[in-house]
Amino acid sequence: MKDFNDIQNLWKEQTPAQLPDVNSILADAKKVQRGLNTKTITQVIILVAVVIFIIVLMNIIPFQQVTTFVGIGLMAGTILLFSAVRLYQVVEMKKMDLTQNPRHLLVDLHRYYRFQNTVNTRYTLLYFILMNVAFALYFIEVLQPVPLLYQVIIVVIYLAWMLFAFLYLGKKHKLKEQTKTQSIIDAIRTIEEHYES
Amino acid sequence: MNQNQEQHFKELYQRYGPKVQRLCLGYTGNQMEAEDLLQEIFVKVWQNLHSFRGDSQVSTWIYRIAVNTCLYQIRTTKNKKSVDLDKAPVLVQSEPDTKEQQVQLLHKAISELKESDRLIITLLLEEVSYPEIAQITEITEVNLRVKIHRIKQQLSLIYAKYERL
Numbered sequence: 001m002k003d004f005n006d007i008q009n010l011w012k013e014q015t016p017a018q019l020p021d022v023n024s025i026l027a028d029a030k031k032v033q034r035g036l037n038t039k040t041i042t043q044v045i046i047l048v049a050v051v052i053f054i055i056v057l058m059n060i061i062p063f064q065q066v067t068t069f070v071g072i073g074l075m076a077g078t079i080l081l082f083s084a085v086r087l088y089q090v091v092e093m094k095k096m097d098l099t100q101n102p103r104h105l106l107v108d109l110h111r112y113y114r115f116q117n118t119v120n121t122r123y124t125l126l127y128f129i130l131m132n133v134a135f136a137l138y139f140i141e142v143l144q145p146v147p148l149l150y151q152v153i154i155v156v157i158y159l160a161w162m163l164f165a166f167l168y169l170g171k172k173h174k175l176k177e178q179t180k181t182q183s184i185i186d187a188i189r190t191i192e193e194h195y196e197s
Numbered sequence: 198m199n200q201n202q203e204q205h206f207k208e209l210y211q212r213y214g215p216k217v218q219r220l221c222l223g224y225t226g227n228q229m230e231a232e233d234l235l236q237e238i239f240v241k242v243w244q245n246l247h248s249f250r251g252d253s254q255v256s257t258w259i260y261r262i263a264v265n266t267c268l269y270q271i272r273t274t275k276n277k278k279s280v281d282l283d284k285a286p287v288l289v290q291s292e293p294d295t296k297e298q299q300v301q302l303l304h305k306a307i308s309e310l311k312e313s314d315r316l317i318i319t320l321l322l323e324e325v326s327y328p329e330i331a332q333i334t335e336i337t338e339v340n341l342r343v344k345i346h347r348i349k350q351q352l353s354l355i356y357a358k359y360e361r362l
Contacts, residue, residue: 008324
């Protein structure tokens with residue numbers, strides 16, 4: 001059986017691996033920095049575009065009923081809030097300080113992934129409910145001039161899509177995300193425990 | 198960032214790159230993953246270089262970024278392994294007679310340790326001093342000595358087990 005000194009000698013004797021070119025690392029570093037900024041800027045642009053689109057829509061179409069305005073307002077608010085939460089996540093991840101001590105990093109990671117879990121479950125469910133309420137209010141006026149048969153067809157297609165999205169696509173995605181996030185939380189918790197023990 | 202900073206970065210990379218690369222290899226047990234981690238670590242070094250105030254040694258600072266980046270890379274629990282020697286898979290069919298095979302066995306043995314232990318033992322194998330490891334990991338030196346004693350025993354045991362297989 002080798003003792004630790006033998007192991008250490010073996011470690012020292014290993015053939016050094018080829019080190020990637022420093023210029024490619026530098027280029028990567030600059031690219032990553034640009035990429036992060038672009039991602040954040042894109043998200044902000046999308047947020048602003050949504051607001052502009054809704055304002056334009058409300059000015060182009062002469063809506064009469066309060067329910068329509070409430071519906072559109074609720075849609076805009078929900079999209080804005082949800083996008084803001086997503087943007088906050090990107091910013092928080094970006095802010096993660098890898099130069100701090102590992103215990104603090106693990107605590108930050110734990111908190112981040114717990115929040116991500118909440119976003120993927122509760123916030124997403126709330127988003128779905130609010131969007132459906134908003135669409136229901138919007139449909140009251142928009143579908144009024146449409147013949148009853150078309151009203152039924154539109155509502156059935158809408159409900160079918162929403163149920164499919166919620167019961168199949170949404171649940172599938174939610175389960176996948178939740179499992180992934182939970183496994184990360186568990187892994188972080190385990191490492192935290194290792195550090196403490 | 199100016200030319201001086203680029204030059205400083207290049208010097209740091211030449212000096213610490215090989216050590217960090219071996220640390221990553223010890224942590225992942227996989228050359229490709231180690232290379233990806235190495236790149237990510239030095240990207241972080243570059244991004245934070247302007248904020249390094251010299252409160253600690255530059256090596257401590259770089260190793261801390263390396264340790265944190267390794268921990269940050271947790272994506273799934275798939276690569277989380279626990280030490281269970283009886284269930285250890287047979288990885289090498291032939292006798293580990295060459296140095297290369299022995300080194301491979303050693304990497305496999307390290308990858309059987311807990312994540313935090315892998316990092317600590319690799320730092321030790323790189324001959325980083327106890328006080329510096331304690332500073333990097335923020336574990337008290339007394340606790341660190343106890344931990345290292347246990348990890349050394351575990352590693353020797355796992356390595357011996359693999360050698361016999």
